[in-house]
Amino acid sequence: MDFKEIGHISRGTLELGKMRIQSDGLIFKSSEKTLNVKHSEIDLAEWLRVARGYELKVLSREGHVFKFSGFKESDYGDLRDFFKQNFGKDLKQVELCVKGWNWGEPVFKGSLLTFLVDSKPAFEVPLEEVSRVTAGKNEVSLEFHQNDTAAVSLMEMRFHVPTTGTDGEEDPVQS
Template structure:
């Protein structure tokens, strides 16, 4: 097993925007370098609690949950990279990479669940969508629903401002 694993064409989701980057995994943790800004995020291996492999917009993704409730989402992995990532996470971080599919039934009801900083609407055991609570600026409630409003993302031309459910 290699000591490091590197992916050059990966995107990190930040406030709904996909940032082009380089992702490097080593024994100590995970380093993410934003190609546009040069900013580096460091995730310590001991802080990871869960790894999820969902099907996402650009292929497959990697969702990492931290002990403090923070969630990191990466996109742009090929299907063949699951084995490499799974073996690396298991060997170096003692972390099982779980495959999880999103629900695509088209139903407009489900169960709202909170997990750390993540709110998800689930049908059965499959999430329909997820919202990072750190991206929510405020919310309003109605008779039968809730409307979270999001922080504006100045790095994008178009950004999602609210969702009603």
């Protein structure tokens, strides 16, 4: 299956390119790079509504996260069937929390930090984008790699963490 005008989210910006999804895996090609995710590397695939259409999110067995957006709502059915038949994976539909609250629970999976609000993901940060972590009393701060071509880029995010919580917050980031 071929898809045009697909954006790969990297360093906070969208790199536009073409995507081919075939039985041995996913190939994304832009003028800058070619990305290959082999069939056997795919651990988890998710489908979510994002800023530009729908996003196909793939988590590799090594914990890398690939975020491709620009898919249409109507692509879901075909992609779901294809993932099921060829990769033996369910393309899980994920609903994001849009309540606008700032409290929740950080959850780590592979190199992905997901902030759950009201038990649903509100946002996700690929930890590869984090350049520096600072942990203080009740506070964890993340600084991000910058991209000069992005119109707007996220620089820093600070979290208030309760003292009673586990100290798991910074460990997965450092490793």
